[in-house]
Amino acid sequence: MRETMAVEAILKGTVIDHVPTGQGLNILSLIQKRDPQAQITVGLNLPSKGNGKKDIIKVEGWLFSQHDAGEMALYAPTATVNVIDNYAVVKKFKIELPDQFVGLFACPNSNCISHTEPVASRFSVSQTHNAEANTHKVRLQCHFCERTFSDSLFK
Structure with missing residues (x-):
């Protein structure tokens, strides 16, 4: 073939x-x-x-x-x-996860100042790996409101 x-x-x-x-x-x-x-x-x-x-x-x-x-x-x-x-x-x-994402996603927190001020969104990235369950979790923390979100909110 x-x-x-x-x-x-x-x-x-x-x-x-x-x-x-x-x-x-x-x-x-x-x-x-x-x-x-x-x-x-x-x-x-x-x-x-x-x-x-x-x-x-x-x-x-x-x-x-x-x-x-x-x-x-x-x-x-x-x-x-x-x-x-x-x-x-x-x-x-x-492809590797960066330490932060800037200007790519809006913050899921509708009260975040990034929605009303002329600033680019900014999220710190953290990841955990559970070897037992073979799972990998990514969390994003907003630089402005400091709330942490699961990566599933951005997909």
Whole structure:
């Protein structure tokens, strides 16, 4: 059986691979907030050898840094970022949660001052891992109202 690519290769840019199914559109939204003119190809529910299905996003002309990719960590904590130049992977890394998110999400607390003042939202990120239950929890604390929220409120 001949193997074919479900999504066309790009000359120069970034490929976000192994995005959990259903999270591709959330990542697309974040990318479009940063660059509304970005040329983006999105593949949803594509076959994946390891997980059965995956989403994939290709951004032409934007070479992601680890900071850029970190903004997507809540949606795709196991994703891989491939930086492409001249159709070849020149850098590959796993997405990692940053220490904080700035200006990406509104605070869920409607009384937070970040809703009425001209300031960018800011959340500190903390994570815990329960080895026994093999669970991983991410919490975000608002810099302004100091309330802590589960990452599920932002997904």
